[in-house]
Amino acid sequence: MSFKFILSGVVIPKARPRFNGKIAYTSDRYAAWKDWAIAQFSSQAMNLGLQAPIDRAAVSIQVQGAMRGDLDNIAGSVLDALVQGGILTNDSASRVPELHITYHPRCKQKGLVVTVEAIAAAKKRGAA
Numbered sequence: 497m498s499f500k501f502i503l504s505g506v507v508i509p510k511a512r513p514r515f516n517g518k519i520a521y522t523s524d525r526y527a528a529w530k531d532w533a534i535a536q537f538s539s540q541a542m543n544l545g546l547q548a549p550i551d552r553a554a555v556s557i558q559v560q561g562a563m564r565g566d567l568d569n570i571a572g573s574v575l576d577a578l579v580q581g582g583i584l585t586n587d588s589a590s591r592v593p594e595l596h597i598t599y600h601p602r603c604k605q606k607g608l609v610v611t612v613e614a615i616a617a618a619k620k621r622g623a624a
Contacts, residue, residue: 497614499550499583501540503533504607509565510572530577537581537610549585552615554594561606567597574610583612 508529513520557574559567575587575595585591593615 499541499544499546499612501537501583501610501612502607503536503610504605506606507559507563507565507570507608508573509569510576511569526573530573530580533573533577534581537577537583541581541583546583549582550612550614551585552591552593552617553584554613554615555584555592555596556611556613557595557597558609559597559599560603560609562601563599563606567599571595571597574608578610578612 506529508526511522511526513522515521555575555578557571559570563570575584575592578584579587
């Protein structure tokens, strides 16, 4: 089963944690975007009929419109929001063995199109 999510607007790449000498923190701008993205993913998942997190998935991310930042950091922010939004159980390589990200800078509308496709669990060796 496949689920398509659309998030409009500027994408904020995953920020590297900063340290103030005592604790690690991320920027307010990134934290606000991630909270917004989590809410968007959760709301759209409910509308699409997704009732439980997907345990194993292929994820495709289309970044639309001119933007700044590295694609790997955008993938990180999207995967974090998918996990925290209850779409994926985990974003480790064993749970997301396929990840595709494409950048379309000439699109007039900025945003993301994220497709999450459930993958059947791998069979264990020796299993019939």
